[in-house]
Amino acid sequence: xxxxxxxxxxxxxxxxxxxxxxxxxxxxxxxxxxxxxxxxxxxxxxxxxxxxxxxxxxxxxxxxxxxxxxxxxxxxxxxxxxxxxxxxxxxxxxxxxxxxxxxxxxxxxxxxxxxxxxxxxxxxxxxxxxxxxxxxxxxxxxxxxxxxxxxxxxxxxxxxxxxxxxxxxxxxxxxxxxxxxxxxxxxxxxxxxxxxxxxxxxxxxxxxxxxxxxxxxxxxxxxxxxxxxxxxxxxxxxxxxxxxxxxxxxxxxxxxxxxxxxxxxxxxxxxxxxxxxxxxxxxxxxxxxxxxxxxxxxxxxxxxxxxxxxxxx
Amino acid sequence: xxxxxxxxxxxxxxxxxxxxxxxxxxxxxxxxxxxxxxxxxxxxxxxxxxxxxxxxxxxxxxxxxxxxxxxxxxxxxxxxxxxxxxxxxxxxxxxxxxxxxxxxxxxxxxxxxxxxxxxxxxxxxxxxxxxxxxxxxxxxxxxxxxxxxxxxxxxxxxxxxxxxxxxxxxxxxxxxxxxxxxxxxxxxxxxxxxxxxxxxxxxxxxxxxxxxxxxxxxxxxxxxxxxxxxxxxxxxxxxxxxxxxxxxxxxxxxxxxxxxxxxxxxxxxxxxxxxxxxxxxxxxxxxxxxxxxxxxxxxxxxxxxxxxxxxxxxxxxxxxxxxxxxxxxxxxxxxxxxxxxxxxxxxxxxxxxxxxxxxxxxxxxxxxxxxxxxxxxxxxxxxxxxxxxxxxxxxxxxxxxxxxxxxxxxxxxxxxxxxxxxxxxxxxxxxxxxxxxxxxxxx
Ligand SMILES: [Zn+2]
Numbered sequence: 001x002x003x004x005x006x007x008x009x010x011x012x013x014x015x016x017x018x019x020x021x022x023x024x025x026x027x028x029x030x031x032x033x034x035x036x037x038x039x040x041x042x043x044x045x046x047x048x049x050x051x052x053x054x055x056x057x058x059x060x061x062x063x064x065x066x067x068x069x070x071x072x073x074x075x076x077x078x079x080x081x082x083x084x085x086x087x088x089x090x091x092x093x094x095x096x097x098x099x100x101x102x103x104x105x106x107x108x109x110x111x112x113x114x115x116x117x118x119x120x121x122x123x124x125x126x127x128x129x130x131x132x133x134x135x136x137x138x139x140x141x142x143x144x145x146x147x148x149x150x151x152x153x154x155x156x157x158x159x160x161x162x163x164x165x166x167x168x169x170x171x172x173x174x175x176x177x178x179x180x181x182x183x184x185x186x187x188x189x190x191x192x193x194x195x196x197x198x199x200x201x202x203x204x205x206x207x208x209x210x211x212x213x214x215x216x217x218x219x220x221x222x223x224x225x226x227x228x229x230x231x232x233x234x235x236x237x238x239x240x241x242x243x244x245x246x247x248x249x250x251x252x253x254x255x256x257x258x259x260x261x262x263x264x265x266x267x268x269x270x271x272x273x274x275x276x277x278x279x280x281x282x283x284x285x286x287x288x289x290x291x292x293x294x295x296x297x298x299x300x301x302x303x304x305x306x307x308x309x310x311x312x313x
Numbered sequence: 314x315x316x317x318x319x320x321x322x323x324x325x326x327x328x329x330x331x332x333x334x335x336x337x338x339x340x341x342x343x344x345x346x347x348x349x350x351x352x353x354x355x356x357x358x359x360x361x362x363x364x365x366x367x368x369x370x371x372x373x374x375x376x377x378x379x380x381x382x383x384x385x386x387x388x389x390x391x392x393x394x395x396x397x398x399x400x401x402x403x404x405x406x407x408x409x410x411x412x413x414x415x416x417x418x419x420x421x422x423x424x425x426x427x428x429x430x431x432x433x434x435x436x437x438x439x440x441x442x443x444x445x446x447x448x449x450x451x452x453x454x455x456x457x458x459x460x461x462x463x464x465x466x467x468x469x470x471x472x473x474x475x476x477x478x479x480x481x482x483x484x485x486x487x488x489x490x491x492x493x494x495x496x497x498x499x500x501x502x503x504x505x506x507x508x509x510x511x512x513x514x515x516x517x518x519x520x521x522x523x524x525x526x527x528x529x530x531x532x533x534x535x536x537x538x539x540x541x542x543x544x545x546x547x548x549x550x551x552x553x554x555x556x557x558x559x560x561x562x563x564x565x566x567x568x569x570x571x572x573x574x575x576x577x578x579x580x581x582x583x584x585x586x587x588x589x590x591x592x593x594x595x596x597x598x599x600x601x602x603x604x605x606x607x608x609x610x611x612x613x614x615x616x617x618x619x620x621x622x623x624x625x626x627x628x629x630x631x632x633x634x635x636x637x638x639x640x641x642x643x644x645x646x647x648x649x650x651x652x653x654x655x656x657x658x659x660x661x662x663x664x665x666x667x668x669x670x671x672x673x674x675x676x677x678x679x680x681x682x683x684x685x686x687x688x689x690x691x692x693x694x695x696x697x698x699x700x701x702x703x704x705x706x707x708x709x710x711x712x713x714x715x716x717x718x719x720x721x722x723x724x725x726x727x728x729x730x731x732x733x734x735x736x737x738x739x740x741x742x743x744x745x746x747x748x749x750x751x752x753x754x755x756x
Contacts, residue, residue, distance in 0.1 A: 017512070094629060116632045117513055117584070118513065118584030122630055138516075140514070206508075206512060
């Protein structure tokens with residue numbers, strides 16, 4: 001491994017709010033070195049042999065779950081999936097009870113995805129295992145932001161001095177929150193823009209700058225990140241229609257041309273084609289949406305390694 | 314049976330009394346208040362160095378019986394009240410079934426009498442079944458002893474229903490207490506809308522959710538000429554609306570809780586469900602406005618909104634946790650330590666908000682020391698330092714954000730109708746028969 005001490009400042013990975021710049025660098029460096037394993041024919045190293053990781057998914061997310069599962073498997077950890085369909089999770093067992101059960105099983109790490117903000121923090125108070133937040137409500141999604149940062153760092157060589165534009169439904173976006181903390185800690189400026197009804201109050205206190213409109217946010221940006229919108233938000237009247245959304249807040253070739261010529265286009269996926277991003281640029285040369293997926297596995301390997309394997313090495 | 318309460322500094326804001334006096338209690342009533350009383354054959358309780366006030370009144374508590382006895386019942390709630398220095402409490406009707414008819418009012422009264430501790434005044438529902446559709450049988454409930462009406466826990470969302478309720482209740486000279494919250498603006502809310510809700514990714518409750526309803530109630534009170542009482546005011550905007558209404562002569566009274574006066578939304582950081590309340594904890598600016606409102610008389614009452622929940626209802630994910638905290642046993646200590654102690658109100662003003670203030674808001678004959686009237690008395694040790702320990706609460710509820718707080722000032726003796734219903738372990742007087750008090754409170 002690159003670097004010296006591989007122990008993070010936090011026991012768990014609940015978010016990037018409390019992560020230090022050094023933690024982030026350490027995770028990114030480790031992930032970079034793990035990426036090579038993914039390209040091997042035999043994708044398996046014995047690093048986490050004998051360690052057990054539970055994927056506790058209260059919200060369906062095949063992408064993130066699979067990514068964590070593969071990450072664990074590539075490092076030879078035993079990974080168990082515990083998802084909301086058909087398990088006791090659905091039978092109304094409380095998160096506290098589930099935590100007790102996990103505690104009895106002697107699990108090393110729990111990866112949790114939950115619809116309640118703070119669920120990962122709650123779990124961390126009830127288990128001695130390391131807790132990795134794989135998305136809690138509308139709070140944080142740290143590994144997504146880390147994979148975004150890894151993707152950008154690989155393309156650009158650094159993460160400082162950039163203008164990063166995060167666009168769309170900021171209010172409900174855990175990805176946005178984690179990315180704001182992450183990119184600002186690494187020395188970049190983060191601008192947010194989107195419908196006023198989807199802009200959280202006092203977000204500037206988190207370190208983001210609120211742009212007047214989409215164009216101002218994108219203008220001269222090095223990184224352009226569109227967020228997924230959800231139809232239920234329309235039903236709640238937070239924006240009037242998908243058609244108007246795509247017209248006012250969608251990113252097309254013309255809008256992207258306001259950014260730097262070598263700007264990168266990111267999206268946490270899955271993309272509503274033609275709504276948040278036009279098909280043309282999604283498949284265009286600036287899009288790194290596919291690279292993000294690969295970075296995801298590497299980041300999750302790094303996080304697992306640093307939390308449950310790192311200290312032992 | 315005669316008792317002489319000797320040597321306390323007597324503070325009765327209603328009578329503008331603040332001086333050392335002896336009080337003679339005969340057959341449960343106050344028989345005399347003099348500089349010095351010496352009568353042979355009387356039990357003398359030495360209260361030198363302590364403060365004696367009219368029995369404290371909390372006009373907003375939830376005792377959960379019937380239906381939710383696992384959270385609290387009328388007896389444990391009464392014991393909690395006595396330990397907090399309260400001699401009278403008014404309890405909200407959002408039980409299961411709710412207190413929306415005379416029989417239920419009688420039930421609450423009989424359970425309170427059986428526990429025989431503090432005076433428990435039932436509040437009846439505004440609407441049948443708390444459904445917010447038709448007004449409940451208020452006349453019947455008044456005859457049975459309902460002291461006020463409220464759908465607390467829920468707002469009276471339908472403005473037409475609120476208007477009718479105000480007019481109807483005024484015939485019986487009873488007040489409507491409204492939990493002000495626009496359901497549409499509240500929708501799914503968890504914490505105050507602002508930086509903390511953004512940081513934690515929790516659905517925010519805007520100040521306007523409360524203020525629009527406060528404004529509506531003021532308009533209805535002005536139009537109907539009847540009085541409305543606003544429960545647990547939490548925002549600067551609400552205070553301003555009420556201040557202006559009062560200046561215009563609109564009949565409106567209101568209350569603030571000790572937790573809204575001492576905590577801000579910051580208490581929620583870390584997803585502490587013990588800081589989850591409705592209305593939510595607000596900002597520093599709101600807290601300052603509440604203090605200003607107390608000082609200038611805009612806010613008439615301090616009430617705890619004592620809302621016990623079981624541990625299982627609080628030790629869950631934040632958005633799944635119940636709203637509310639227990640308050641009866643921390644209320645006085647918080648006010649003495651953080652409001653009076655920090656010079657935000659003087660002692661007399663604070664006691665006023667906990668005695669005659671609520672008595673007037675409810676329209677009951679209490680909250681002052683009167684010869685010939687029942688000896689409902691609270692004795693306070695202003696210098697007693699103590700630590701809030703949720704595990705020692707008399708309430709069944711352990712849901713408090715104040716666990717571990719060090720406070721100065723506490724009720725050490727509570728007397729209802731001349732009977733001692735609580736005596737703190739720190740009060741040292743051989744004339745207080747602890748065994749007897751214990752028997753009374755645990756019978
Ligand atoms: Zn209420």
